[in-house]
Each structure stands twice: as structure tokens, then as C-alpha cells.
Amino acid sequence: MINKIFGFDIAKAGAGRAVTTEYTKYSPHDYDRDIDLPINLYDSPGYEAGKEEDFVKKTIDFLKDKSRQGEKEQVHLIWYLISASSARLTQADIDIIEAINNNYIPAIIVLSKCDIAQPSQKEQLKKVIEEELQKLIKENLCKKIYKIAEVAAQPLISPNGMQICEPFGIKELVNLTTEVLSNSERSDAFIFAQVVDIESKRELAWKYISEASYTSFGVGAVPLPLTAPIGIIGALSYMYSRIMLLYGQNSSILRAISEITLGGMYSFLSDAVLDLIPGTSILTGASAFSFTLASGMSLAKACEELAIEKLPGLEPEVKEELKRRFREKFWNYLKNVKIDPRKTIKIIIDEVGRDFLNKK
Structure with a gap:
């Protein structure tokens, strides 16, 4: 048991x-x-x-x-x-x-x-x-x-x-x-620690995502990749690593990203979506918040799918599949994160969180 x-x-x-x-x-x-x-x-x-x-x-x-x-x-x-x-x-x-x-x-x-x-x-x-x-x-x-x-x-x-x-x-x-x-x-x-109910991990993943999003909010500009303020890199890297480990009982996923350091995780995922934001390598302060939410949700959902499917294959193949799914989801999540000046950040995070947690 x-x-x-x-x-x-x-x-x-x-x-x-x-x-x-x-x-x-x-x-x-x-x-x-x-x-x-x-x-x-x-x-x-x-x-x-x-x-x-x-x-x-x-x-x-x-x-x-x-x-x-x-x-x-x-x-x-x-x-x-x-x-x-x-x-x-x-x-x-x-x-x-x-x-x-x-x-x-x-x-x-x-x-x-x-x-x-x-x-x-x-x-x-x-x-x-x-x-x-x-x-x-x-x-x-x-x-x-x-x-x-x-x-x-x-x-x-x-x-x-x-x-x-x-x-x-x-x-x-x-x-x-x-x-x-x-x-x-x-x-x-x-x-x-448990690996039976993978979907139950989503709520804990959201906890990491929302915490990092609060940290990212208010930053004036976030260059990509790896020239962002230390606080932002730290928040994103911590969020990415916790999500990876949360779903990491799938050993193929773990081995595939094992060489990626905390800072390198930021670079790995930033590189995966940089070309999805044409003509810029700088994200504004509001976009820093949106980027954190979208990238966190994309990574969590991609890892959840791979953990449920128990995807077979060699480490490079799993790594590329993780990146592919992350890219695929990132743009959709980014489009759906709306910064409404009439709403507080807490209200926005709560609304996004409800949708993220309830989607199958």
C-alpha cells in the first residue's frame, strides 16, 4: 500500500x-x-x-x-x-x-x-x-x-x-x-509526496503560482532571459522548481530536467516562450505579473499531464515534450490573464485561480 x-x-x-x-x-x-x-x-x-x-x-x-x-x-x-x-x-x-x-x-x-x-x-x-x-x-x-x-x-x-x-x-x-x-x-x-491523486496537486501548485505572482507584481520591467531583477528570478525559479518537484515522482520528468539549476529553470522556460512575444525581450511591470501567472499555470498543467500519462521515453525526449506542452499552453493562459485596473491584484488572482483549479 x-x-x-x-x-x-x-x-x-x-x-x-x-x-x-x-x-x-x-x-x-x-x-x-x-x-x-x-x-x-x-x-x-x-x-x-x-x-x-x-x-x-x-x-x-x-x-x-x-x-x-x-x-x-x-x-x-x-x-x-x-x-x-x-x-x-x-x-x-x-x-x-x-x-x-x-x-x-x-x-x-x-x-x-x-x-x-x-x-x-x-x-x-x-x-x-x-x-x-x-x-x-x-x-x-x-x-x-x-x-x-x-x-x-x-x-x-x-x-x-x-x-x-x-x-x-x-x-x-x-x-x-x-x-x-x-x-x-x-x-x-x-x-x-503521494502519487495516486495527481489532480489534487493542482491546488498546491496554485499556491506556489499565486505567491510568485504577488512577488512579481509592481516590478517596473523584467528583461528576458536571466537579466531580470534578482527578486523576480528568485520568485520564478522557486515557483518552477517547486512545481517540477511536486509532479516529479514521474522519474522521466525529473531526470530530464535534473541538470537545470534554479536560475537555469527560469532561462529554460523563458527561452521556450520568448519567440511567442514578437518584437520584444522586455516585459513591462504589468506583464511581469501576467508572465508569472501564465508560465506557472502552463508548467503545472504540462507536468500534470505528463505525470498522469507516465510518458515513456528517453530523457531528451521527455524534456522536449515538456517544453512543447509548456509552449502550447503558455500563449492561451497569457491571453486569458486580463489586468483590469478596476480590480485589485487579489481579486484578479482569485478569479484566475478559480478557473485554473476547476478546469479538467
Whole structure:
């Protein structure tokens, strides 16, 4: 499930036995990617029959230890997995759920392997879980458990080599997780890292675009390329790099632009559209604002499309395709960014943002 959500092999599943024997921390640099993702993941020991007490003790000790540490090391959300096909809630499960709530940690109970569970099994298990949660609520122990999610991340393969059903529940779990992470920075970090719901990244991309647009507004002139005021180059380069990284779980995209520095990103995209503005290499102050909005939206949309399509090919091919799509979108976005002197910049950004976020 972790592998599906974050798009790489962070938790190595084994056949017939639990591979992880201790709580394992995966920091951003452990993710075998070209970038550091802004979250830490903790993978629990395997839950094996006959060793329930040991598992419960390790888990309670782990949660207590993390609760005493600083903000960056604390656990901010738990996915607690229960196999739906087991159709039962064990005492070990109840003990751990109590420990989660005693440490005031938001959690989502994930019913895994729902593809091989009968509907009656799932309903019975959900009923038992709800009953136990109600008991905890009455005892004032349960305030943080949010909901129950049904997931089949990797459905069973039938004898003919086909999956018995399509994977399901992953996107719903991602959306639910974003809701539970009430802190905006934590929610943004999760959206940044996950690769299941690509379209949900658009809102975070817009945050980067609007921030850079505010910075660009009011500048007298913006020469292109690479002779603009440092503040503008910095704002644009930061916006471009954050958008690239936001959608960069597509490794082809990352590798294709990996040699481009922050300042070079500005040059790369400016060169891509310079000939679309005939007869000038200087953008006026108002155009600086429009250029920032249009180029940010164009890059975000191009990266979103490539990430969804998982475009195959060599790095130069992906890079050229990214540039082609960026150019294609830039002019349309630029024409649609109207600077109305009767409106404040905030109103203009809000109007453009609504249109950008709602378009498929």
C-alpha cells in the first residue's frame, strides 16, 4: 500500500513472512529518488501469529517514545491496517487503538485485502470495529480515530494471470488522509509526496503560482532571459522548481530536467516562450505579473499531464515534450490573464485561480 501511494518500493513485501522486524524510519533521503520528499514514514514490525503481545508492546513503546520527541520526529497520522479477510478484531488491535488515542494521534483504520474478503465479512468487521470505538468513546479514550477505509492495493492474481479485480480504495485513502492532516503544512507535505491523486496537486501548485505572482507584481520591467531583477528570478525559479518537484515522482520528468539549476529553470522556460512575444525581450511591470501567472499555470498543467500519462521515453525526449506542452499552453493562459485596473491584484488572482483549479 505504501509503495502504491508514494510510487516507489519503500517497503519490501515478502512472501509468507513479515520482513520488517522493528519499527523502521524512512527519511526523505532514503526514498531512492532524485529528490527529497518532505515526509518521514515509519513502517511497523510484521504482525505474526503467536507474537501479538510482543507486537503490542513494541507499538506502545514506540508511540510513547515518539510522543516525547520534537515536532519533526513525532507521528502525525497512523494508518492502522486490519486484514478484512480475517473478519475479526483481536485484543491486540483494541490495545493498540487505545494506545493511539492515549497519545492523541489521528488515525485511519484501513481494512486491507478487501478484494479477497466477502461483503458479509467486511460488514461484520466494520460493525465490530464501530462497537469497540463506541466503547472507547464512552470511556473518553477515543477522540482521534477518524474513519474506516476499505483498500485493495494489490488484488489477488487468478490462475489465468489476471487480477481478480481492479485496485481500489487507494485514492479514497489519500483524500481521507489529506482531510485528517488538519495542519496545512503537513497536508501539503502529504499531497506533495503521494502519487495516486495527481489532480489534487493542482491546488498546491496554485499556491506556489499565486505567491510568485504577488512577488512579481509592481516590478517596473523584467528583461528576458536571466537579466531580470534578482527578486523576480528568485520568485520564478522557486515557483518552477517547486512545481517540477511536486509532479516529479514521474522519474522521466525529473531526470530530464535534473541538470537545470534554479536560475537555469527560469532561462529554460523563458527561452521556450520568448519567440511567442514578437518584437520584444522586455516585459513591462504589468506583464511581469501576467508572465508569472501564465508560465506557472502552463508548467503545472504540462507536468500534470505528463505525470498522469507516465510518458515513456528517453530523457531528451521527455524534456522536449515538456517544453512543447509548456509552449502550447503558455500563449492561451497569457491571453486569458486580463489586468483590469478596476480590480485589485487579489481579486484578479482569485478569479484566475478559480478557473485554473476547476478546469479538467
